[in-house]
Amino acid sequence: MSSSQTNTPTQKTHAPIASKGKFSGKGGKGGKAGPKRYGKDKKEPILGCTKPAIRRLCRRGGIKxxxxLFYEETRGVLKCFIDNLVLDALAYTEHSRRKTVSVMDVLYALKRQGRTLYGFGG
Known part of the structure; x- marks a missing residue:
């Protein structure tokens, strides 16, 4: 036998043994903030307005x-309202040759739609 051929068993490469610690996920130890968390990908952002959130708004409005089918209808109406509001606020922003939408732009857009909001300056 030559010196390069030793009589040692072949070494198998194994995956590292998972630690039994509290934060053993893909995020590593995570530092002070904890491990990284990845939520579900939302197909549409309007689905972020969840059923319990809509229910809380209804309770606040006095609905028992x-x-x-009310939840989907509410999401549709809310999406339409926010789209119109953003378009109006963006028109005010572009008219004043700015790239940042200000609070006053949103307030003027709400006033234009007949929903005056008080308490935010101006």
């Missing part, structure tokens, strides 16, 4: 019982 809510139909199952």
């Amino acid at each position: 019982r809510i139909d199952g």
Whole structure:
């Protein structure tokens, strides 16, 4: 036998043994902030307005019982309202040759739609 051929068993490469610690996920130890968390990818941002959030708004408005189809209808109306508001606020921003939408732009857009909001300056 030559010196390059030794009689040692072949070494197998194994995956590292997972630690049994509290933060053993893909995020590593995570430092002070904790491990990284990746939520579900939302297909549409309007789905972020969840059923319980809509239910809380309804309770605040005095509604007791809510139909199952009401949630989708509410999301549609909310999306339309926010789209119109953003377009109006953006028009005010572009007219004043700015790239940042200010609070006053949103307030003027709300006033234009007939929903005056007080308490935010101006």
